[in-house]
Amino acid sequence: MSLSRILRILAKDLRLGPRSPIFLYAIAFPVILTLLVVFVFGSLFAPSPRLGVLDAGNSSITSKIQQVGGITVTMFDSEDELIEQVENDNLDAGLILQKDFDSSLIARERPVLQFYVGGNSLLSNRTILAVTTIDLIREVGGSTGKVDVSIEKLGTEESIPLVDRLLPMLLIYAVIIAGLFVPASSIVAERESGTLSALMVSPVQIPDIMIAKGVMGFILAMLAGIVTLIINQAFGNAPLALVLILTLASAMAVTFGLIFGSLAKDANSLFTAVKGMGIFLFAPVIFFIWPGLPQWIGQLFPTYYFLFPLFEVGVKGATLADVGAELWIGFGITAVFAVIAAMTARRLRSALSST
Amino acid sequence: MSDTRAIDVRGISYSYGNLLAVDDISFSVEPGEILGFLGPNGAGKSTTIKMLTGQVDPKSGSITVLGYDAIKSRAEMQSRIGVCFEEKNLYLNMTAAENLRFFASLFNIADFDPEALLRRVDLVDKSGTHTKGLSKGMRQRLMMARSLVNRPDVLVLDEPTDGLDPVSSRAIRRIIREEADRGAAVILTTHDMEEADKLSDRVAFINEGKIATLDTPENLKLAYGKRSVKVRSRDGDQISEQTVALDGPEAGEELKEAVASPGLMTIHTEEATLENIFIQLTGRGLE
Numbered sequence: 048m049s050l051s052r053i054l055r056i057l058a059k060d061l062r063l064g065p066r067s068p069i070f071l072y073a074i075a076f077p078v079i080l081t082l083l084v085v086f087v088f089g090s091l092f093a094p095s096p097r098l099g100v101l102d103a104g105n106s107s108i109t110s111k112i113q114q115v116g117g118i119t120v121t122m123f124d125s126e127d128e129l130i131e132q133v134e135n136d137n138l139d140a141g142l143i144l145q146k147d148f149d150s151s152l153i154a155r156e157r158p159v160l161q162f163y164v165g166g167n168s169l170l171s172n173r174t175i176l177a178v179t180t181i182d183l184i185r186e187v188g189g190s191t192g193k194v195d196v197s198i199e200k201l202g203t204e205e206s207i208p209l210v211d212r213l214l215p216m217l218l219i220y221a222v223i224i225a226g227l228f229v230p231a232s233s234i235v236a237e238r239e240s241g242t243l244s245a246l247m248v249s250p251v252q253i254p255d256i257m258i259a260k261g262v263m264g265f266i267l268a269m270l271a272g273i274v275t276l277i278i279n280q281a282f283g284n285a286p287l288a289l290v291l292i293l294t295l296a297s298a299m300a301v302t303f304g305l306i307f308g309s310l311a312k313d314a315n316s317l318f319t320a321v322k323g324m325g326i327f328l329f330a331p332v333i334f335f336i337w338p339g340l341p342q343w344i345g346q347l348f349p350t351y352y353f354l355f356p357l358f359e360v361g362v363k364g365a366t367l368a369d370v371g372a373e374l375w376i377g378f379g380i381t382a383v384f385a386v387i388a389a390m391t392a393r394r395l396r397s398a399l400s401s402t
Numbered sequence: 403m404s405d406t407r408a409i410d411v412r413g414i415s416y417s418y419g420n421l422l423a424v425d426d427i428s429f430s431v432e433p434g435e436i437l438g439f440l441g442p443n444g445a446g447k448s449t450t451i452k453m454l455t456g457q458v459d460p461k462s463g464s465i466t467v468l469g470y471d472a473i474k475s476r477a478e479m480q481s482r483i484g485v486c487f488e489e490k491n492l493y494l495n496m497t498a499a500e501n502l503r504f505f506a507s508l509f510n511i512a513d514f515d516p517e518a519l520l521r522r523v524d525l526v527d528k529s530g531t532h533t534k535g536l537s538k539g540m541r542q543r544l545m546m547a548r549s550l551v552n553r554p555d556v557l558v559l560d561e562p563t564d565g566l567d568p569v570s571s572r573a574i575r576r577i578i579r580e581e582a583d584r585g586a587a588v589i590l591t592t593h594d595m596e597e598a599d600k601l602s603d604r605v606a607f608i609n610e611g612k613i614a615t616l617d618t619p620e621n622l623k624l625a626y627g628k629r630s631v632k633v634r635s636r637d638g639d640q641i642s643e644q645t646v647a648l649d650g651p652e653a654g655e656e657l658k659e660a661v662a663s664p665g666l667m668t669i670h671t672e673e674a675t676l677e678n679i680f681i682q683l684t685g686r687g688l689e
Contacts, residue, residue, distance in 0.1 A: 051510065052508055055504070055507045055508060056508075059493075059504055063493070063495050063496070066495045240491060240493075240494070241487065241489045241490070241491025242491050242492070242493055244457065244487065244489075244491060245485075245487065245491045245492075245505075245548075246508070247456075247457055248455045248456065248457060248480055248483070248485040249480060249481075249505060249508045249509065250477045250478075250480050250481040250508060250509060250510075251508050252476075252477060396457075396458075397458065399457065
């Protein structure tokens with residue numbers, strides 16, 4: 048195995064890539080699909096974060112929050128009315144500031160801050176409202192001022208907006224097309240054109256070729272995944288954690304791509320194989336879209352082990368620790384498929400010789 | 403093994419499932435020698451080439467190329483050979499120069515000059531042309547150039563002139579001769595007997611996975627041809643034909659008489675062609 052040869056093949060593939068329809072498809076498809084979904088279900092053009100405020104005193108936080116651009120603030124006199132509006136999804140969140148909130152905050156008396164979150168609100172809107180409120184409290188109370196925060200979620204866990212529940216579908220398309228299709232179709236194209244045979248009578252060895260194709264798929268899958276998360280406003284919540292999970296997702300997709308690419312004799316058999324195995328790859332998506340279905344079925348499929356962490360962290364605000372078990376299982380599955388990919392790649396040499 | 407041998411093949415066999423494609427064949431090639439590998443389709447030529455170039459390992463036997471074991475030291479061996487395929491397997495979206503530069507980079511060749519090689523194959527004016535825009539003959543010449551990027555000590559050519567126009571065929575034959583003169587050992591598969599006769603120092607006839615015979619074209623013609631000449635002469639309106647056996651006791655006198663005859667039209671040797679010899683040995687033609 049030679050690093051310099053791997054890099055030369057990779058450079059060639061990246062340079063020729065934009066001339067390949069599959070390569071362009073891998074880049075453009077997730078963006079187009081995302082735009083289509085958010086256009087139909089509306090989050091890209093969704094209204095700005097909506098906050099209801101009931102100010103029992105005359106808190107400076109109220110006036111400051113009204114001056115913050117990009118947030119629609121509605122004032123309420125009744126707590127019941129505020130809660131009703133949050134429950135009915137007319138507001139993303141409701142904030143109740145007690146009488147003498149500011150003075151209690153300055154006096155370090157730990158006043159109570161009540162925050163109602165709408166179950167149907169977008170995670171990005173909730174995050175913006177929560178972070179903005181915390182910033183304003185610090186501005187008024189200084190770094191030592193403390194509050195007791197009471198957060199109440201209105202609505203049920205299942206009431207995550209459909210546009211958020213569709214995110215796993217967008218992500219799996221992005222990652223699978225770039226991570227699986229690009230390397231697999233590149234191997235098959237080289238096989239069909241005979242250039243793979245030409246490479247194999249040079250000092251290049253099969254592992255050099257496989258690694259170069261895999262790295263190309265990995266880079267594209269990471270890019271496609273990050274772009275999809277950004278467009279869906281789910282990347283800002285925990286970017287480092289999401290990059291780590293996308294690393295797992297891309298690596299898993301690439302191992303599938305190398306297996307499919309090594310086994311497929313031509314483009315037709317590659318597409319037939321991917322179509323046939325579609326359920327194996329895409330099935331977990333169903334369980335995110337319809338959370339009422341028995342979730343354990345989703346866990347039978349390997350892609351669940353990166354989709355679940357991506358969904359939990361990107362949409363529901365979980366931490367890496369919360370999804371650690373799934374991530375470890377995912378890395379284990381990827382390692383097993385990597386071994387299978389190495390075995391099928393070795394087989395590719397003898398398969399080529401028989402053609 | 404003699405130290406001078408560029409290629410030494412001993413008792414190699416290969417089968418595809420139950421089909422024995424190559425059956426215990428042995429041969430060697432010296433530096434600067436051109437060995438023509440002749441046989442019909444399916445005779446085992448391409449499988450032998452695949453084993454020689456490290457694309458497939460023989461099921462039995464050994465192959466040593468430039469002192470390297472072709473199985474155990476495949477990468478080292480491949481870094482010193484050049485292979486020109488029958489199938490046109492170039493990167494069509496790359497230019498002629500890019501194709502050569504890419505392959506040269508895989509051989510870690512610094513300061514590679516694609517123009518010099520393109521000039522040798524008369525394609526220097528197509529340097530910046532995408533390969534998909536080149537004719538079949540031009541692509542074949544480019545593949546020939548590609549096989550030379552590493553200045554190989556062993557050159558393996560699979561049907562290099564098959565279906566080409568005379569200009570491209572001539573260019574490829576010239577380069578093959580130049581490479582042999584430089585000292586490269588050349589193995590050439592073909593089913594074009596005339597080409598093999600013109601180019602090869604020795605020819606091997608391969609049929610049903612076995613080498614039927616291996617010798618210089620001259621020796622084969624002597625061994626399998628008739629030692630006789632055919633004399634045609636005219637006497638008035640009559641044309642007569644006479645065969646003179648060269649080994650006969652009166653051969654000298656008979657030939658002298660024929661040459662002196664005023665009606666002499668033609669004298670032909672009865673030398674066998676390689677194709678005749680192949681048919682004689684294998685009972686089948688080359689097509």
